[in-house]
Amino acid sequence: MKRSRIPLHALRAFEAAAETGNLTRAAETLGVTHAAISYQIRLLEDHLGLALFERRMRPMQLTDAGQRLLEGTRGGFDRIAHCLDDLKEEEDYAGELSVVSVPGLGGNWLTSVLGEYVSQFPKVTVRMITSPWHRQTEFEPSDFSIVYGSAEQSGRRVTLLGQTSFFPVCSPSLPIAGNRYPDPRDMLNYTLIHEYNTDTWSRWYMACGVEPFAGTRRIYFDGAHLTLHAARAGTGIAMADLPTVAADLKEGRLVRLSDLTVPATHPYYITTPPLGRLKPAAKALEDLAVRRFRQIEAE
Amino acid sequence: MKRSRIPLHALRAFEAAAETGNLTRAAETLGVTHAAISYQIRLLEDHLGLALFERRMRPMQLTDAGQRLLEGTRGGFDRIAHCLDDLKEEEDYAGELSVVSVPGLGGNWLTSVLGEYVSQFPKVTVRMITSPWHRQTEFEPSDFSIVYGSAEQSGRRVTLLGQTSFFPVCSPSLPIAGNRYPDPRDMLNYTLIHEYNTDTWSRWYMACGVEPFAGTRRIYFDGAHLTLHAARAGTGIAMADLPTVAADLKEGRLVRLSDLTVPATHPYYITTPPLGRLKPAAKALEDLAVRRFRQIEAE
DNA sequence: TAGTTAGTGTAAGTCTCGCTTACAGTATGT
């Protein structure tokens, strides 16, 4: 069969479905909806003119032809996947990778991304520094760094990571955490945890249409990691963005108090050395980071 | 590597390019433009973060990584392609296939399609009949048939093949064949070869904006294959459509005399037994026929 | 056997990304 006419996407969908006997499960592993799988399999069956699945029963059974096809595709794709994996084990994906990040994303989100990264590229040794000085000048230039705000930097390659937006969070131990999405006015009875040099709280209340807070308790910290630490400890209510607190929310250390968000004043950027000196390993990290960021945004 | 992230199209493009060391050639084999290949390879190199080709020299040389990748992908795709081919060799693609066609397309175009078909499905024995009686009723119902005009038929599955359009052709031996796209008025000095029960010639002259021919010689035949036979023999000028005369034009047996075409009054349809009794082999022939028809239309 | 849950089928509409077009740039041959 001519290469140009092999329905690759359809075969991939078929393989996933055949392995589980369950379109929904298959769809999840490929990161699409069940309808997409159904569509592709229909296409493939139509192309071959024969049935690949026995659909009377559940879980779906492969027909003879389906069984045969599964062996072929699995073998083929495995071969390709291994080859691709091997390429990633080479020198290009070995050695050291110096990573610098601003504390906000760096503290929590980036560490989890790096966790996935090192398991995917076991031969890369990552050295990470978080530093609020996002200008690269005073450091030995890093292989990969995340900066906040303006990113133009002498001779470094810049790609947009994305923009976050803020919403109030607090410890589940505070009484107000009980009612889902309480009235913003009620939140004024708690300590509002601020970060120095930001106006996130006031912008948020403005967006709510609530009068600026007058006599509420406030406390100021130097950096988002500290405000969140305080929030977790039950000190009061802090503003947070999704990437930094996604894990906290999921594991119940923090509770989100509103649907309403205000955008960060600046986006995050990734900077790397220019194309000539860009390490493949850094590019791979960039891809992963961007993907994970999008993923969180989508939720 | 997770299946969902294998860039299959990019790998296919890479494989084609790596095999020839020539993007243009690779593009041809995949039936796309060189830019498409270039784009996909760029994507792949970018995804992996490393160069696959050494581009200083021509033909392009694979890098080490490229070499490795080629082995993997070639192996993988070969495996899949073989598996797919095997599936086509099974009972589903064996046995007899009865094909019925109206003479127009059947005479020339369909035979060439069938030629390709049998080389692709060697185990299928094709029995073809051309018959102007495109109603199926009096025959043992065929596995695959091409009809002209209205296609509604008791219980058969119908798919549109396409609509042709007509233009004048003649033998290269006629003097008028010398000048490319002569004045339609000059053509009136030759015998106009007609097919019974069609008004193609008069519709064509109407489309030209030329007065209906008065005292020109005419000759009538029963069926397009006869008109074309006469045209090839130098009898005069006949009307023909692209599928039927594509080979004649390419091989110089006929010359096209005008850019202007008039559409056929009806489209061609393919009919097969309904889904339950549709043979996979017939479906495959249908796919091939439709593809080849589109291809000619595109030229 | 009726209700419930988990899954598949499928039509309609959306949007991505693979592709073409068009042109500039770069090797190789004469």
Add this chain to the structure above:
DNA sequence: ACATACTGTAAGCGAGACTTACACTAACTA
């Protein structure tokens, strides 16, 4: 130096992969 043959790349288009939404069917539960 010119011609030829190929590659690189930006801009824009369109097919088709995908999502959404709902109908439907199988398999459990009681």
